[in-house]
Amino acid sequence: MTTIVVLGSQWGDEGKGKLVDILAADADVCARCAGGNNAGHTIVVPVNGVRTTFAFHLLPSGLVNPSCTGLIGNGVVVHVPSFFAELEALESQGLDCTGRLFISDRAHLVFDFHQIVDGLKEVELGGSSIGTTKKGIGPAYSAKASRSGLRVHHLFDHANFADKFRKVVENRFKRYGHFEYDTEAEILHYQALAERLKPYVIDSVVYIHQALAAGKRVLVEGANAAMLDLDFGTYPFVTSSATTVGGVCTGLGLPPRAIGRAIGVVKAYTTRVGGGPFPTEQLNATGEHLQRVGREFGVTTGRMRRCGWLDLVVLRHSCLINGYDALNLTKLDVLDGLREIQVAVAYKDKDGAPLPGFPADLGVLAAVEVEYVTLPGWETSIAHVRRYEDLPEKCRAYVEFIEDFLKVPVEWIGVGPERDAMLTKAIKKSE
Numbered sequence: 373m374t375t376i377v378v379l380g381s382q383w384g385d386e387g388k389g390k391l392v393d394i395l396a397a398d399a400d401v402c403a404r405c406a407g408g409n410n411a412g413h414t415i416v417v418p419v420n421g422v423r424t425t426f427a428f429h430l431l432p433s434g435l436v437n438p439s440c441t442g443l444i445g446n447g448v449v450v451h452v453p454s455f456f457a458e459l460e461a462l463e464s465q466g467l468d469c470t471g472r473l474f475i476s477d478r479a480h481l482v483f484d485f486h487q488i489v490d491g492l493k494e495v496e497l498g499g500s501s502i503g504t505t506k507k508g509i510g511p512a513y514s515a516k517a518s519r520s521g522l523r524v525h526h527l528f529d530h531a532n533f534a535d536k537f538r539k540v541v542e543n544r545f546k547r548y549g550h551f552e553y554d555t556e557a558e559i560l561h562y563q564a565l566a567e568r569l570k571p572y573v574i575d576s577v578v579y580i581h582q583a584l585a586a587g588k589r590v591l592v593e594g595a596n597a598a599m600l601d602l603d604f605g606t607y608p609f610v611t612s613s614a615t616t617v618g619g620v621c622t623g624l625g626l627p628p629r630a631i632g633r634a635i636g637v638v639k640a641y642t643t644r645v646g647g648g649p650f651p652t653e654q655l656n657a658t659g660e661h662l663q664r665v666g667r668e669f670g671v672t673t674g675r676m677r678r679c680g681w682l683d684l685v686v687l688r689h690s691c692l693i694n695g696y697d698a699l700n701l702t703k704l705d706v707l708d709g710l711r712e713i714q715v716a717v718a719y720k721d722k723d724g725a726p727l728p729g730f731p732a733d734l735g736v737l738a739a740v741e742v743e744y745v746t747l748p749g750w751e752t753s754i755a756h757v758r759r760y761e762d763l764p765e766k767c768r769a770y771v772e773f774i775e776d777f778l779k780v781p782v783e784w785i786g787v788g789p790e791r792d793a794m795l796t797k798a799i800k801k802s803e
Contacts, residue, residue: 402434447623
């Protein structure tokens with residue numbers, strides 16, 4: 373089939389946008405299937421000869437390719453003001469999206485009151501705070517699950533929308549107390565936004581299946597990552613949607629057989645933002661090195677990311693769920709200055725017994741003993757390398773250790789932020 377899926381394999385921030393940008397050069401459609409404007413993908417490309425950095429949050433980053441159409445699927449939650457603000461920011465940088473950006477009429481809406489509630493819920497949790505982006509994503513998905521949400525198509529029946537909206541806000545007041553919010557002003561605001569949004573709204577199920585039937589190449593851009601999945605991640609320190617390959621099917625209306633390849637994006641070390649156990653986290657000079665050299669701060673929030681060694685227990689869990697056909701190893705150059713590199717290969721529980729997989733119980737996870745393998749660093753810059761064969765031997769050994777452990781080939785390797793700083797590694801026939 374002509375559908376390729378790119379998914380984050382750790383806790384997000386793996387650098388998915390760069391591979392999406394490369395693959396989008398050959399794609400006709402780039403689709404988002406989950407999450408909202410809590411995602412953050414950075415792409416660095418030349419525009420009219422000028423090195424330009426684009427920050428994507430809600431819009432598909434494949435839009436960087438001028439011949440690629442962007443689709444926001446039904447599984448995404450959409451904050452309409454942020455949609456237009458992001459679109460205007462991209463177009464101000466020279467990216468013309470006219471006629472090639474669409475939103476599913478089934479996508480649920482995020483409102484400003486969801487963002488207020490997001491903050492109130494975090495306050496309620498106190499010391500157990502999840503560390504959300506406070507973009508209203510969780511409350512919007514909660515409304516969807518409780519069948520009280522509003523979808524894009526509701527915007528176009530204004531009287532019905534206004535009635536539903538008042539009831540939803542009133543219910544939030546009952547739950548959280550009367551926070552400051554002008555319901556009637558918001559209704560008028562969305563009446564104007566509805567007219568502006570209408571040209572972008574389509575039946576996305578019909579659209580994507582017509583595209584596939586016509587032989588068009590579809591690229592699906594995952595948001596967040598496997599360990600933030602509502603079912604398979606470090607619950608409750610997760611996002612509120614299905615971030616794994618299953619979310620591609622439910623978030624776009626695609627049957628499993630429509631997916632041709634699933635590609636997992638893996639950072640060469642591990643990072644995460646927000647709360648929750650992090651077995652390989654390094655609260656030491658190594659962690660500071662990864663944070664500083666890797667420029668580890670969030671595109672969406674600006675928060676510094678927690679950093680640690682590569683965790684192959686996490687990645688094996690991710691591979692089992694998503695069935696990756698290949699991996700993209702990113703930010704390998706961040707490890708250039710390290711004399712030794714550790715890789716987590718197993719967990720033991722507090723009694724010293726080996727764990728068969730990634731534990732569901734966060735109490736168990738917080739107490740695990742991590743078993744590491746130590747590999748030699750290459751201690752030289754690889755930022756200039758453009759062929760896999762030209763990487764230092766110890767660097768290639770690191771890549772091949774990951775492949776051998778996971779039994780999944782590494783096909784792309786990132787050695788810098790620019791578009792051309794991505795090496796392609798030949799996959800053996802046996803793989």
